Amino acid sequence: MILWFFLVYLIAFPLVAFVFLPVLHRLNTTSIYETLLYNSVALYAPSLALSSLTGIPLILSITLSAVLSAVYISFGGAKAGIHTSAIQMLVIFASMAVLVAIGLRNTTLQEVLSTAHNGHRLNLYDLRMDPRVRHSIWSVVIGGTGNVLCLFASNQLSMQKYMVMKNLKDAQRVVLLNIPFNAFILLTYVSTGLIVYQYYASCHPQLGSTNELLPRFVLDALSQVPGIIGLFAAAIYSAGIRQKKTCQILANMHIFSTLSSSFAALSALLISDATTSFNKGKIMRFDEKRAVTVARFLPIIFAFLTVGMAILCSKLKTIVLQISFIVFGAAGGPVLGSFVVGLFFKFVRGQAALAGIVSSILISFMVAIGSAILKADPVQLPLVRDCRAENITIASQMQLPENYGYVKINQFYGLENIFQVSYQYYSIIGVLSNVIVSIIWQHCFGGSSSNCEDVPDELLSPMVRSKLQPVKSNEAEQNLMEKQVTDAV
Structure with a gap:
């Protein structure tokens, strides 16, 4: 495989x-x-x-x-x-x-x-x-x-x-x-x-x-x-x-x-x-x-x-390659999730991002350590x-x-089945938990996201910037038309 x-x-x-x-x-x-x-x-x-x-x-x-x-x-x-x-x-x-x-x-x-x-x-x-x-x-x-x-x-x-x-x-x-x-x-x-x-x-x-x-x-x-x-x-x-x-x-x-x-x-x-x-x-x-x-x-x-x-x-009773993937999955997944949040979700602020990475670290290591302790x-x-x-x-x-x-x-029964998840998915668990918690925290406790305009577009992924540019162009054109109408009146 x-x-x-x-x-x-x-x-x-x-x-x-x-x-x-x-x-x-x-x-x-x-x-x-x-x-x-x-x-x-x-x-x-x-x-x-x-x-x-x-x-x-x-x-x-x-x-x-x-x-x-x-x-x-x-x-x-x-x-x-x-x-x-x-x-x-x-x-x-x-x-x-x-x-x-x-x-x-x-x-x-x-x-x-x-x-x-x-x-x-x-x-x-x-x-x-x-x-x-x-x-x-x-x-x-x-x-x-x-x-x-x-x-x-x-x-x-x-x-x-x-x-x-x-x-x-x-x-x-x-x-x-x-x-x-x-x-x-x-x-x-x-x-x-x-x-x-x-x-x-x-x-x-x-x-x-x-x-x-x-x-x-x-x-x-x-x-x-x-x-x-x-x-x-x-x-x-x-x-x-x-x-x-x-x-x-x-x-x-x-x-x-x-x-x-x-x-x-x-x-x-x-x-x-x-x-x-x-x-x-x-x-x-x-x-x-x-x-x-x-x-x-x-x-x-x-x-x-x-x-x-x-x-x-x-x-640890496993091969070195699996140990390395476990480490990079459990520790690297939350970090990758923070990069994804920063590059793709402009509205997420620092407090929400911090909540996301802390939560994802806890979840990732809980799964990895729980799997080792329960000998799955x-x-x-x-x-x-x-x-x-x-x-x-x-x-x-x-x-x-x-x-x-x-x-x-x-x-294992109920939620304990998560400890049976393949170690290959540890990084995905870290990324998804980080992104989900960050977005939820921002919407629930982060207040208005209108101040996200102070985030420079250069800090966003090229994929996000390419979608924001047409929107900003349309907004600029609309503002220009409104100004022209106001001046004419």
Whole structure:
């Protein structure tokens, strides 16, 4: 079902380029939003891979990775990764391609597809509209579009890349380049997954977490190839810890945010806010020298915070990609909703917008945390066949394929059923709840919206401005005619 993200890219990235970006690029502002939350996922993924490949304890791996990123950005600054970013991106692409090529060395593409078909892994047309189904066409396309918009339309780590472009057209070109590059990455992900499934189809390995499956495959099937383990580890760290390039074509090609750029962004924003607040309040003079000194220590503080949250991520019994979507859905959905309110609803004022984002954050996290607490796990397709009992370690209900994706035990009633909703919809829940609460609050408690005329049209989406211009032209003509009649009388 993940292949439907091809359609998601064709929908989401043009929306980012032509609906959101024209306004945001003109404003040239930044904010941290959910950056610190997502750092934990970006840290957990490469640390888990290193732990699986080398045997280093996971907590030690997490701590070392965070410290490495913090020191990297503290002493090198935001420019530290610009010269190495292109090389790191080549390492990522090369390792993924090599992984697929070597994985097909002892099998054929036809055998891989046949095994996947027999295991019901090639179902691309799941049209079930039940929102409890984790991966149907509807959940992937609708929810996936919301997730991609959270990543690229209202996420500071993405926006700061667009802002350094010379003009809006260059920024839009960078956004649209995500379509082919992300499509290639997606195709490689799916190919790798099918190869791994075919390799372990007869007997699933003993694992502590499903996130260890790919590193285990590299050790079991590819370790005899010289250098492949090092290449794989380098690719994981290049994707997870690298400083995303802030210029030209390579900007934003990979879907995951990175630790070093996150620490740099968090430090820069905090320093900016502190400088403004201190200098405005005349509490103390926060000059440039003091700001540079503080900025060198902030990444260390953020690193320790990220370590704690990454350890929490290691306790979640789900794959890293789903964890990242949950974070960006629950935390990014309300933020995206605020952007939608600001760009499309001119009459909504600050108080209503604040009520909207607070309500949507509470609702989104209630759904996400409630689902985790109540363990609303979906039915999984069988992973083990013709395998000795002692090797079966990941429990799965041998349900019929048509039940795939539903919650295992329907133990929820009434409103509690919302905790069974697919994680793909979390971002949509955040957006809709924000927009609905903001509009209702404005109409009920915001008073007259006649003062919305003081909102500049430049702060609205081009779609809204195009509809307002004919209205304003008609009003201007009508006012002119009334003035002429008055003068004539």
